[in-house]
Amino acid sequence: MTIRDVAKDAGVSVAAVSKVLRDAYGVSDALRANVRASMDKLDYRPLAAARGMRGQTYTIGIVLPDLRNPFFADIMDGVNTALERTQYRAMVGISQSSVETEMGIVESMIDRQMDGMLMIGSTEDRKNLDIIARRKPLVTIGHHDPEATTFDTVNNHDQQGAMLVVKHLAVNGYRKIAMFSLVSGTSTILIQRELGYRRGMMEAGLGKHINITSSSQILREVQLNARRLLTGPQRPDAIFCWTDLIALEVISVARELGLDIPNDLAVVGYDNTMFCDFAQNNLTSIDQSGEQLGLQAARLLIERIKGRAVTEHFVVTPRIVVRQSSTPAAISA
Amino acid sequence: MTIRDVAKDAGVSVAAVSKVLRDAYGVSDALRANVRASMDKLDYRPLAAARGMRGQTYTIGIVLPDLRNPFFADIMDGVNTALERTQYRAMVGISQSSVETEMGIVESMIDRQMDGMLMIGSTEDRKNLDIIARRKPLVTIGHHDPEATTFDTVNNHDQQGAMLVVKHLAVNGYRKIAMFSLVSGTSTILIQRELGYRRGMMEAGLGKHINITSSSQILREVQLNARRLLTGPQRPDAIFCWTDLIALEVISVARELGLDIPNDLAVVGYDNTMFCDFAQNNLTSIDQSGEQLGLQAARLLIERIKGRAVTEHFVVTPRIVVRQSSTPAAISA
DNA sequence: GAAAAAATGTAGAACGATATACGTAGAACG
């Protein structure tokens, strides 16, 4: 089943069929209907590889850091919603939070003629992103770079989100508020969240309690760091974790140490993923509306593929969703 | 940077370069070294789209039902390990547990000239899988069909896994053991787990307590069904959930109802995902070694792509990992 | 040392789309 078969069946030229396929200029309604009918009849499907040789593949590549953080599922829901009514399809690559793998995936997506790329929570720096963007339309989620001109960015206001957390904790009487962050020199969202945390602490007059622990994402290391933090000389009475998944691990360690949450320790996460709502977690978190982020990013990417050249930076306002893990009152009530 | 540039630089024919690229027969060591040097020097990367026109794209398509179940991350770890040293790359499509979407993704992967497909937890029936397998090498994970001859299957022994659960619960004194299953007429792993549950109950002399509740995966519906189960006239004293994620939701509902786990209610999951270990869950589960499943599946798929025609069916033996959610003794101890 | 076999390399026709350049008919214009 090739474009030639369709052309023959419809009694028109190959070029005419191609035009119909691409919604290109210069096709009468009659011709279009005729060709469409033949395509349906023959159950014709264009081969992306062949299209890719000269034009588009109608495929966008999505790079995810890992599959364990449920937040990415929220984002993908939004992406899929945005793509639903288009002829674009998403193919996902998993970088396992490694920069080399990430670049490898991007390369292999370019080799595979993806029309554009959406990088989520990328750890690349601006230079590398610029290099990619020069080759293919690019949109990032979770990379702050308001000065970027070669690619679009989609974010929530991470600094503000972190400040919301600190403010909420301070209002609820917590003082020794620590932050559990991620070791990753280049992640701009971490930088913003740490900044927000510091600013929040200063504004609450808690500057002297600023305390940031950084850890990789490896489960064992997270546990080790959490345990160290909770058994150290200056045990915090609240921990703000950079993502829900880490918060759940911190809760786990705290429970094992016999600490009561939220009375001995408050824990707050980020992303407001579905796990926060479970009664055994009941985790206060920042909602950055992953679905919205995914939707906007996909929209921007398709616009870019279609030719938009001016850069857009989309920012969502985060909001805090308060649950029991940070509200001692709720437990006594 | 095309194959022609490399050929020119190395002073050989285009065909020679192509042979080196494909590890094809008829290349001397000297030629290979020469060509490889030019490829490195020019930083050449073959274009998958062009390769796809005649040969392989060295890309395998992986179809995942959803991104929220952390079990799939374990599988993907195995897949990536298996692919690491090959020139194959994985591209993932998310079907959102919908049969139409699943078929759509498969179609679009075939359009994109994937060399083979790995379908995980597919809800397709044998007929559809046969149709796919006739077009592309296919391996499934989580689809029992020992009679299948057109594709390979990789599974754990789900029936045995379910029996392990029932036996364990019975030994610990639980009697009214219910099962929380998934509405999905065609999923063979669910059929096997339900069968194992029934057999286990019969063998434990608990036939009259057999009680299977089925629900979709939608969070609200799961909660509703769990609540109905736990507040009904014949409240079970243990619930075996078909996957960890559901078990976590059941624990949540039970906690909200004021039930103590494991004294009022035991909960057991399946897949032994990372969340089971968290202290707030402490969930007994069946380990089916997702990483092993992924590794074997990827290996089988590449073998098939390379030409193996005889079918293989790989089965892992499940083992139970006992935690507090099903051992009342542990809590009093 | 001639014939056969194996090893190594090359030329060039595919693969299935896209997109440029162009032809032709009918409409609009003055």
Add this chain to the structure above:
DNA sequence: CGTTCTACGTATATCGTTCTACATTTTTTC
């Protein structure tokens, strides 16, 4: 009524590989 537009279609070069068929050289065999 001739000219210029516009709308609609077509012919075909092109994209970057693969792979068959073949030519040449080297090795093996008797």
